[in-house]
Amino acid sequence: MLSVGRLLPRATGNRAFYVRCEWNVFLLDDANTLVDSEFSLGVLDESPCVIVESSGGANPARGVTRRNPDYNKLLGLLLQRLANADARLTAVLLDSNRVADISISDRTAKLDHPYPIDLSVEDIDEIRRMMGRAVAMMHRAPHAKTGGNAQKRIRLCLDRTVSPPQLLTARAGTELSNEITDDHAPGHTETEQAYIRKARIGQGQFRSLLLESYNTTCPILGISNPELLVASHIKPWSACTNQERLDPKNGILLSSLFDKLFDRGLITFNNDGTMIISPSLSSEDRAKCNLHQVPQLSLSNASEPYMEYHRVCVYKHT
Structure with missing residues (x-):
């Protein structure tokens, strides 16, 4: 993956080690431009999945910019590349710390489409919007008046393993690998x-x-x-x-x-x-x-x- 971020030291006993601070893992869009939102690969109950980090947290008064601003773009690209890899979507789970103790069934997004979803034959943009509508309504405050956050941390469960190169870019290959490396880190010292x-x-x-x-x-x-x-x-x-x-x-x-x-x-x-x-x-x-x-x-x-x-x-x- 491509990474952009900043390492900060934190003392522990008599030594220091480095911890994560506003650090993102990126992919490239079809024009080979970095997409400013974070995701990773994982497993759940021995099934492969992709974890998409949440967006939000902006505080202009304190000079804090929005976290993962390209959330929708990232999600759309991931779904398209999963479709290209012939991966089917077996579940979309809300995956924030707030719902970690809730059962899997209670944090599974109820889509207007039965699981598993064969992404290769679906309108990807419609699937993305459908996911956003479902996620926004999940676990809101009882008397919430807003439409809810459609860009929460979610886990896309899959029926097959996908490799990072299948997701990184639309044209992954020798030419691209010669241009960039896994430790690509613009803005670092x-x-x-x-x-x-x-x-x-x-x-x-x-x-x-x-x-x-x-x-x-x-x-x-x-x-x-x-x-x-x-x-x-x-x-x-x-x-x-x-x-x-x-x-x-x-x-x-x-x-x-x-x-x-x-x-x-x-x-x-x-x-x-x-x-x-x-x-x-x-x-x-x-x-x-x-x-x-x-x-x-x-x-x-x-x-x-x-x-x-x-x-x-x-x-x-x-």
């Missing part, structure tokens, strides 16, 4: 851009926190030579918000071989830490990689959502 580049490849503060968390040891092989250890993201960089990209709970410290297996989706882990081996890996290669004697990985609760994404969207099931 050179220092900030260097930090982003280091985080993307598992270096800098992200790596330091993982080395500390894992006691500079691969939890699978026990290798402790730092030169042989890779600080890898569990949920891939291109599918994350920037907050997730900098979260050490979205990291795992592995030896080079196991990092490659994990990155390619040839292995993954259950929440109890047991390894799952892809059926696409031959029995001969499994034996050579010594995958039959792998210890159970210890995962924190905060890492489980990231690993769920890896199991559903990265792991090669066939």
Whole structure:
């Protein structure tokens, strides 16, 4: 994804780490212009989804500009690119913190169209407007007199996994990838851009926190030579918000071989830490990689959502 934002340090004990501050993940419109609204990829009950962040929050008196002003444009582009990827919409969920404890059924948007919705045969703009009308009416204050906010944080649940390149732009390919990179960050200082580049490849503060968390040891092989250890993201960089990209709970410290297996989706882990081996890996290669004697990985609760994404969207099931 393309990212624009600003990193601010926050002290914690005797060290500082970087936190998210008004940081967005963008895509490009059909004219290759950045769309100023944030989204990310995720999973819910082992089903892939796209999360669209809410719009609003402007306060001219305090000089605060509106958050995610291109919400409708972003949503329309995402729906069109999901249609191009042959993805069907299985549900639209309200997904703000205020409704986090409400049942899925009570925060599912009731559209004038039955789920699942085959986006490839629908009028995308009409589907977007229909979603806005339904979302605006959901969980309003009892005596609200306005039409409601149609640009809330929502989760688009899908019947198939989509990859970031399928959503990024209408013309994703070699030409585009040569023009821009995942750490594209207009408006940043050179220092900030260097930090982003280091985080993307598992270096800098992200790596330091993982080395500390894992006691500079691969939890699978026990290798402790730092030169042989890779600080890898569990949920891939291109599918994350920037907050997730900098979260050490979205990291795992592995030896080079196991990092490659994990990155390619040839292995993954259950929440109890047991390894799952892809059926696409031959029995001969499994034996050579010594995958039959792998210890159970210890995962924190905060890492489980990231690993769920890896199991559903990265792991090669066939």
